[in-house]
Amino acid sequence: MxxxxxxxxxxxxxxxxxxxxxxxxxxxxxxxxxxxxxxxxxxxxxxxxxxxxxxxxxxxxxxxxxxxxxxxxxxxxxxxxISYVPQDDLLISGLTIRENLRLALRVQGLGNRVIEERIRWVSGLLGIEHILNKRPGQISGGERRRASIAVALARDHxxxxxxxxxxxxxxxxxxxxxxxxxxxxxxxxxxxxxxxxxxxxxxxxxxxxxxxxxxxxxx
Ligand SMILES: Nc1ncnc2c1ncn2[C@@H]1O[C@H](COP(=O)(O)OP(=O)(O)OP(=O)(O)O)[C@@H](O)[C@H]1O
Incomplete structure (x- = not known):
């Protein structure tokens, strides 16, 4: 062990x-x-x-x-x-995907500049730029999945x-x-x-x- x-x-x-x-x-x-x-x-x-x-x-x-x-x-x-992506996505339904990302990073104490850089990086990586201003209820299941994965990857972990x-x-x-x-x-x-x-x-x-x-x- x-x-x-x-x-x-x-x-x-x-x-x-x-x-x-x-x-x-x-x-x-x-x-x-x-x-x-x-x-x-x-x-x-x-x-x-x-x-x-x-x-x-x-x-x-x-x-x-x-x-x-x-x-x-x-x-x-x-x-x-630990960045954990549960089976049922952990996105807050009242927030846009961008706001979900910002919140997850702010909770870790990251500064605004780093947060915006990470959001740019991860949304390019996962191809989710077009849904950043939408709420989880306004996007497809596959897009929600990628948004949840984006939150996990953007955090320090x-x-x-x-x-x-x-x-x-x-x-x-x-x-x-x-x-x-x-x-x-x-x-x-x-x-x-x-x-x-x-x-x-x-x-x-x-x-x-x-x-x-x-x-x-x-x-
Ligand atoms: N909170 C809970 N209360 C009662 N039973 C539960 C709870 N969570 C899971 N179970 C039960 O535990 C068993 C295992 O569930 P689990 O979700 O861990 O399986 P899984 O292998 O992930 O299944 P799947 O591939 O379908 O997601 C199931 O019979 C489920 O009903």
Whole structure:
């Protein structure tokens, strides 16, 4: 076990008497793309929510760069360095995409000049300039997906965690996302993705298969 990156150790989680995750352990390292695949309802999103700091496991530990996410006072700093794209996009419906981006960056304490530069950069990268002044309810599912990914990429982050990022994306945008994930890993970041997408799975560096809350194949 390494003390850099993400280490999930024997994590279990139940909702009522439904055991959704049972003793799951995974490792996601810097410089690489780690995928979690498995059938619908197998527990992938639950695992990612736990790793992103949104859901406390019943037992087990999540160590990020050696810091216990649910037991260490330094967890806040670590969580600030996680960019998480949930399955249902995390955009604020009353704000335009530009305002969503500005808010996410301002929360991190970035200055106005840096914020505007990042927005220019990320909107060019993802081809979303034409929707910057629209609200999430005024754009397509694929555009919303790209806007959510834009927020994640624009933030300062060391860990990129994405839940089904290719949902609603067309082939060209899946290719673009794959190139972006590879670049993110190349910058030394930890990239952890839950996906059904065979293209992403084939191009990952490490693959975990999860079925009914248990790992079935370990790397
Ligand atoms: N907050 C919750 N309360 C009760 N049950 C939940 C909750 N969140 C998830 N579950 C249940 O946990 C199981 C796993 O759900 P999860 O969303 O983690 O699966 P998944 O592998 O991501 O599925 P999909 O590929 O369809 O997104 C499902 O049976 C789901 O109904």
């Amino acid at each position: 390494s003390d850099v990156g993400i280490n999930v150790i024997n994590v279990s989680k139940s909702f009522g008497n439904h055991a959704v995750l049972r003793n799951v352990s995974i490792e996601a390292l810097p410089n690489s793309i780690t995928c979690v695949a498995g059938p619908s309802g197998s527990g992938k999103s639950t695992l990612l929510r736990i790793v992103a700091g949104y859901l406390r496991p019943d037992s087990g530990r999540v160590l990020i760069n050696g810091v216990d996410l649910y037991a260490d006072s330094r967890a806040r700093e670590i969580i600030n360095m 060391e860990f990129l965690i994405m839940d089904e990022p290719t949902n609603s994306l067309d082939r060209a945008n899946v290719d673009l996302l794959m190139r972006i994930l590879r670049e993110e890993a190349g910058l030394g970041r930890v990239v952890l993705v839950a996906t059904h997408d065979q293209y992403l799975i084939r191009n990952s560096d490490r693959l975990y298969m999860i079925r009914a809350g248990e790992l079935t194949i370990e790397p």
